[in-house]
Amino acid sequence: MRDALRQTGADLPDPMRPVPFRIRRVEEETHDTFTLVLTPPPGAPPFSFRPGQFNMLWAFGAGEVPISLSGPPGEVREIVHTVRAVGPVTRELRRLKKGDTVGVRGPFGTAWPVEEVAGSDVVLVAGGIGLAPLRPALLALLAERPRYGRILLLVGARTPGDLLFVNELADWRGRFDVDVDVIFDRAAPGWHGLVGVVTSLIPSAPFDPRNAAAFVCGPEIMMNFALLELERRGVPPSRLFVSLERNMKCGVGLCGHCQMGPFFVCRDGPVFPRERVARWLAIREV
Amino acid sequence: MVETLRPILASIPLFDGMKPDHLELIAGCASNVRFAPGEFAARQGEAADRFFIVRKGRLALQVHGPGRGELTLLTVGDNEVLGWSWLVPPYKWHFDARALTDTRVLALDGRCLRGKFESDYQLGYEMMTRFAQLMTQRLEAASLQLLDLYGSNA
Numbered sequence: 001m002r003d004a005l006r007q008t009g010a011d012l013p014d015p016m017r018p019v020p021f022r023i024r025r026v027e028e029e030t031h032d033t034f035t036l037v038l039t040p041p042p043g044a045p046p047f048s049f050r051p052g053q054f055n056m057l058w059a060f061g062a063g064e065v066p067i068s069l070s071g072p073p074g075e076v077r078e079i080v081h082t083v084r085a086v087g088p089v090t091r092e093l094r095r096l097k098k099g100d101t102v103g104v105r106g107p108f109g110t111a112w113p114v115e116e117v118a119g120s121d122v123v124l125v126a127g128g129i130g131l132a133p134l135r136p137a138l139l140a141l142l143a144e145r146p147r148y149g150r151i152l153l154l155v156g157a158r159t160p161g162d163l164l165f166v167n168e169l170a171d172w173r174g175r176f177d178v179d180v181d182v183i184f185d186r187a188a189p190g191w192h193g194l195v196g197v198v199t200s201l202i203p204s205a206p207f208d209p210r211n212a213a214a215f216v217c218g219p220e221i222m223m224n225f226a227l228l229e230l231e232r233r234g235v236p237p238s239r240l241f242v243s244l245e246r247n248m249k250c251g252v253g254l255c256g257h258c259q260m261g262p263f264f265v266c267r268d269g270p271v272f273p274r275e276r277v278a279r280w281l282a283i284r285e286v
Numbered sequence: 287m288v289e290t291l292r293p294i295l296a297s298i299p300l301f302d303g304m305k306p307d308h309l310e311l312i313a314g315c316a317s318n319v320r321f322a323p324g325e326f327a328a329r330q331g332e333a334a335d336r337f338f339i340v341r342k343g344r345l346a347l348q349v350h351g352p353g354r355g356e357l358t359l360l361t362v363g364d365n366e367v368l369g370w371s372w373l374v375p376p377y378k379w380h381f382d383a384r385a386l387t388d389t390r391v392l393a394l395d396g397r398c399l400r401g402k403f404e405s406d407y408q409l410g411y412e413m414m415t416r417f418a419q420l421m422t423q424r425l426e427a428a429s430l431q432l433l434d435l436y437g438s439n440a
Contacts, residue, residue: 128436158436185431189355192386195346196360197430200423203299204365219435225426 015252018058018103019044023096024078029164033084033129034094035070038102039077048075050111051136052215052243052271056251057081058103062092066248066266068133069107073140079104082132082164108251110271112137112241117213120239121149123205125226127156127198127218131164133243133270134217138172145177150207152179156198156222159184160191179206198222202229209234215271217243224281227274240274260286291316291392298339298392300367300416308409315398321345321385328369328383335377336393337369343389348382360427361386370417372396 021038028034036057040047051073058064065087071080085094096102114137122141126134134153141151153172157163163182173180181201183194194201199222214230216223223242230240246258246265253267261280263269269277280286292313295301301309319338321327327338327345338345344363348356359381362368371379377396403410 156436158434162436185434185436187358189357191358192344194344194361194363195358197427199430200360200427203423204363221433222430222435225430 012106012252015105015108016250018056018064018105020101021079021104023098023100023102026096026098029082030162032086033082033162033164035080035082036093036096036102037071038079038081038104040079040104046075046077047079047107049073049079049107049136051114051140052112052133053107053109054133054248054251054270055079055081055104055106055108056248057083057089057093058105059089059092059096060101060103063089064103064105064249065089065093066108066245066251068243068270070132070135071139073136082129082135084129105251108266110269112140112215112243112271113213114140117239118144118147119149119211121152121207121212123152123154123202123207123212123214123230123235125154125198125202125214125216125218125230127222127226128158128162129164130216130218130222130243131155134215135165135168137215138178142178149211150179151177152205152207153181154198154201154205155180155182156201156218157182157184159186159188160193181205197225199225199229202226202233205233210236213239213241215241215243216274220244220281237275237278238273242272242274242277243270244272244277245270290314291318294341294392298365300339300420304412308406308412311402311406311409312394312399312413315395315402316392317395319391319393321389321391323385323387323389325385326382327385327389327391328379328381330379330382332379333377334369334371334379335396337367337372337396338383338391338393339367340364341390341392343391344386345389345391346384346386348384350382356382356384360424367420370421372399373414373417 024039025037054066054068056064057067067081070082085091124134187195212235216226248266249255249257251266253264258265290313292309295309345368346358346361348358
């Protein structure tokens with residue numbers, strides 16, 4: 001797993017200087033979540049990232065926030081960020097329109113070990129906005145489909161109206177080489193789909209736990225219960241990976257805002273093997 | 287020779303690892319039932335004289351709210367279990383259970399099973415242990431739903 005989980009960020013030429021990217025497109029996902037498609041300035045070097053990494057996005061005059069990349073990974077001509085408007089900076093990002101400028105630093109952090117789990121069944125468990133950081137991982141898996149066993153995407157959301165990437169999920173569900181299940185915490189009368197929590201999908205999900213790896217992203221409480229269910233199914237603890245969220249500022253492990261025990265989440269994460277952080281996840285307020 | 291439902295029961299996670307003679311006893315209380323989409327499998331307040339294991343399809347556990355219609359608490363699909371009111375006095379359904387799709391289930395007669403538990407405590411203990419586990423999982427899930435983990439204040 002060393003390659004995907006190697007530390008990054010500090011090797012960028014000038015990791016503290018934002019590059020002005022232009023908004024090419026804004027897509028409304030839900031009532032509070034939107035997707036920004038950004039293009040680098042002319043003459044900028046190609047942007048390359050791995051699934052699970054994040055950028056620091058600067059809304060000028062408001063501040064900077066860490067946001068996972070949610071588009072196709074690799075060397076790209078445009079970058080995609082799916083953002084939930086919950087604080088001053090993300091609300092300011094939401095006010096921006098096509099043609100406006102966003103400061104971008106990155107990419108930072110570790111990646112989902114997509115290469116390293118080749119040959120296994122791969123289970124992606126997403127809760128809420130946690131689907132966004134997993135989307136590049138799924139796109140990478142599907143781009144090299146024959147190299148993997150079964151691929152499963154288990155998605156939990158609050159209501160049908162809170163579901164991200166609705167059209168793409170429908171496309172994935174239409175494929176015969178990926179199992180997609182979506183479940184909602186609550187649903188309006190007339191809804192005939194699944195209702196419950198995403199962890200309840202794990203016991204009967206069609207994968208071989210002895211030869212599976214799982215990538216889990218969502219609220220920390222949800223992740224803890226998802227990991228418990230995956231372990232109950234028999235997935236080896238060494239094959240469980242989570243993406244953590246902490247208050248990140250510098251992105252390169254200097255400022256200490258995102259410290260969790262001996263780790264800086266911006267530099268040593270956000271993607272961690274579960275075993276590496278299990279001890280710290282069990283401690284309150286770390 | 288009359289075939290029993292024992293082999294089918296043996297393939298269901300609820301009965302995983304159960305002794306063959308116990309499975310045979312349980313199979314004696316089981317029957318195949320089919321529900322059409324929209325059909326009620328159970329109604330709130332009615333006698334809970336059975337529980338269901340979905341073989342193919344989907345059942346929703348629902349409650350009716352005045353002015354809010356049918357609210358779905360959870361759905362259960364293939365090989366999953368719905369209902370434990372048959373185990374607990376006064377043996378009445380607390381919610382509605384309704385088929386969302388054409389649904390085939392194994393219906394297990396609660397009164398029949400309780401009678402067998404009375405004469406075979408080991409079987410009763412086995413089933414109580416398995417249902418305690420199921421209840422724990424459902425309680426955990428309900429707690430997570432209550433936390434509104436994906437809400438704006440999460």
